[in-house]
Amino acid sequence: MPVHNADIAAKLDEIADLLEIEDANPFRIRAYRNAARTLRDLSREVTSLLAQGEDLTELPGIGKDLAGKIEDIVKTGTTPMLDEHRRAVPPTLVELLKIPGLGPKRVKTLSRTLGIRTLKDLHHAARTGRISALTGFGEKLERQILHELEARAGAEGRFKLATAAQYAEALVAYLKASPGVGRVVAAGSYRRARETIGDLDILATARADSPVMDRFVSYDEVEAVLAHGGTKATVRLACKLQVDLRVVGEESYGAALQYFTGSKAHNIVLRQLAQQRGLKVNEYGVFKEERRVAGQTEESVYAAVGLPWIPPELRENRGEFDAAREGRLPQLVQLGDLRGDLHAHTNATDGRNNLTEMARTARARGFEYLAICDHSQRLAMTHGLDAKRLLAQLDEIDRLNETKPGITLLKGIEVDILEDGRLDLPDGVLGRLDLVVAAVHSHFNLSRERQTERILRAMDRPHFTILAHPSGRLIQEREPYDVDLPRLIRQARERQCFLEVNAHPERLDLADAYCRMAKEEGVLVSINSDAHSVLDFENLRFGVGQARRGWLEPTDVLNSRPLSALRPLLQRTM
Ligand code: DGT
Ligand code: CA
Numbered sequence: 001m002p003v004h005n006a007d008i009a010a011k012l013d014e015i016a017d018l019l020e021i022e023d024a025n026p027f028r029i030r031a032y033r034n035a036a037r038t039l040r041d042l043s044r045e046v047t048s049l050l051a052q053g054e055d056l057t058e059l060p061g062i063g064k065d066l067a068g069k070i071e072d073i074v075k076t077g078t079t080p081m082l083d084e085h086r087r088a089v090p091p092t093l094v095e096l097l098k099i100p101g102l103g104p105k106r107v108k109t110l111s112r113t114l115g116i117r118t119l120k121d122l123h124h125a126a127r128t129g130r131i132s133a134l135t136g137f138g139e140k141l142e143r144q145i146l147h148e149l150e151a152r153a154g155a156e157g158r159f160k161l162a163t164a165a166q167y168a169e170a171l172v173a174y175l176k177a178s179p180g181v182g183r184v185v186a187a188g189s190y191r192r193a194r195e196t197i198g199d200l201d202i203l204a205t206a207r208a209d210s211p212v213m214d215r216f217v218s219y220d221e222v223e224a225v226l227a228h229g230g231t232k233a234t235v236r237l238a239c240k241l242q243v244d245l246r247v248v249g250e251e252s253y254g255a256a257l258q259y260f261t262g263s264k265a266h267n268i269v270l271r272q273l274a275q276q277r278g279l280k281v282n283e284y285g286v287f288k289e290e291r292r293v294a295g296q297t298e299e300s301v302y303a304a305v306g307l308p309w310i311p312p313e314l315r316e317n318r319g320e321f322d323a324a325r326e327g328r329l330p331q332l333v334q335l336g337d338l339r340g341d342l343h344a345h346t347n348a349t350d351g352r353n354n355l356t357e358m359a360r361t362a363r364a365r366g367f368e369y370l371a372i373c374d375h376s377q378r379l380a381m382t383h384g385l386d387a388k389r390l391l392a393q394l395d396e397i398d399r400l401n402e403t404k405p406g407i408t409l410l411k412g413i414e415v416d417i418l419e420d421g422r423l424d425l426p427d428g429v430l431g432r433l434d435l436v437v438a439a440v441h442s443h444f445n446l447s448r449e450r451q452t453e454r455i456l457r458a459m460d461r462p463h464f465t466i467l468a469h470p471s472g473r474l475i476q477e478r479e480p481y482d483v484d485l486p487r488l489i490r491q492a493r494e495r496q497c498f499l500e501v502n503a504h505p506e507r508l509d510l511a512d513a514y515c516r517m518a519k520e521e522g523v524l525v526s527i528n529s530d531a532h533s534v535l536d537f538e539n540l541r542f543g544v545g546q547a548r549r550g551w552l553e554p555t556d557v558l559n560s561r562p563l564s565a566l567r568p569l570l571q572r573t574m
């Protein structure tokens with residue numbers, strides 16, 4: 001039974017969920033959550049670590065007991081402890097826990113007093129006002145539940161980009177090893193770097209006698225074969241991700257790649273442009289009557305309608321055709337353009353690695369600078385820094401910088417924006433830092449007006465530099481808080497401060513449309529890893545994907561600048 005890190009992590013999270021409903025010791029629950037996170041972020045597959053006889057207890061937060069359970073899961077798909085708890089708790093109760101505002105206590109109350117066992121029960125009870133009638137629940141929570149359930153209905157069955165990447169990369173590598181196969185590439189929304197992926201669309205070129213189709217449907221992780229023809233097949237993997245494979249000849253590669261990359265809205269416009277020129281575009285090529293005039297490369301397809309090649313992240317029919325026609329397509333930012341990272345944590349708070357380890361890894365990526373931005377005191381569960389501990393960290397950074405470690409560590413903090421817009425540390429302390437990354441971590445439910453006012457006030461503080469994860473959403477888990485983002489963007493321009501694109505796979509916050517708005521307003525965006533371990537720098541590629549979807553060029557990105565150009569920008573002049 002082949003298992004990816006995301007699969008193992010899901011089982012560990014399930015154990016944590018079950019323990020939570022059973023009111024188990026919070027430290028025990030946290031241990032499973034942390035282990036799940038460690039595995040999700042790991043750049044190597046646990047199965048291959050085990051196959052090489054490596055010791056899992058070397059991984060952060062994984063002791064002997066957890067290592068044993070992980071081995072069980074790899075070998076059998078489960079562990080006896082998980083099975084036991086599954087028998088004790090109805091699985092649908094676990095789903096209820098994932099609704100913001102519903103902790104184990106409330107889930108138990110809902111189940112005992114209203115007999116609510118499933119999300120459907122919950123929806124019905126919320127619609128008929130039976131939840132607000134319970135003591136300790138209230139109308140606000142009921143509205144929030146309804147809103148959440150309705151938002152979820154639209155996102156059901158989709159996969160986060162980074163999760164889809166684990167499955168896509170493994171499958172692409174597997175297919176590439178088939179005899180007679182040329183190229184294999186994941187197209188569709190995956191190639192356009194959308195935040196979530198409905199299904200995976202893989203395109204391959206192959207000789208007619210290649211066994212690639214049979215190899216595809218007999219992939220270890222295939223749970224069901226939904227269609228299986230000569231050039232087209234669809235399967236469902238055990239993780240429930242559906243995958244389409246299309247095989248075309250080499251001469252059709254560009255046309256097929258263009259077609260299956262989409263989006264549908266983009267392709268419709270492209271087809272119309274072709275029709276106006278008396279051409280027909282399909283997945284096999286561009287045709288004039290019966291004669292193929294283009295299709296071997298994507299460039300040739302766009303050239304046939306008089307356009308330059310358009311990067312996949314722009315193909316949403318959001319102005320890319322006009323830009324292409326007028327020669328003003330953006331030169332999109334690339335991972336290699338980043339010169340540093342302006343938001344990373346250490347084990348002084350809830351990170352897993354120390355200053356030296358973070359610096360060494362950032363340097364190995366070729367970064368010129370790394371800003372250390374641990375949490376502030378208000379976030380007690382992360383052991384956030386008070387003034388005294390922060391000042392001690394600044395000394396430590398000075399000492400490390402003096403050793404000329406080959407990278408400059410910048411002094412920062414991820415300071416909490418309090419409910420009233422004050423920052424969690426005094427100006428006198430913040431003034432000693434190179435930059436201040438400020439974030440909302442509490443009071444997500446303020447009215448739009450109050451939430452906007454709160455953040456505007458924080459931006460007015462003299463040392464405010466970057467607004468971290470500006471909308472607060474967690475993809476598929478928590479809706480953004482209600483805030484007037486266009487207003488915040490205009491204020492950032494006025495105050496000469498910046499917004500973050502947080503590259504964590506669950507955040508990708510700022511969303512693409514707001515990246516573009518920031519660019520139009522002349523507000524620079526910082527693509528930050530928010531790394532909590534040395535492995536997390538790998539997430540930057542997803543942040544770059546989001547920035548590209550927002551049309552950002554290197555000049556629109558704060559941390560594409562060398563340190564000498566960055567420093568003056570970090571000095572607020574107002
Ligand atoms: P997803 O899977 O929901 O995340 O989104 P996509 O964009 O991957 O959509 P999907 O898998 O339905 O189709 C993959 C691509 O195939 C799509 O982006 C464009 C192309 N395509 C699919 N259906 C049509 C269609 O009816 N007309 C045209 N022109 N293209 C289509
Ligand atoms: Ca798709």
Ligand code: CA
Pocket residue numbers: 188199200201244
């Ligand atoms: Ca598809």
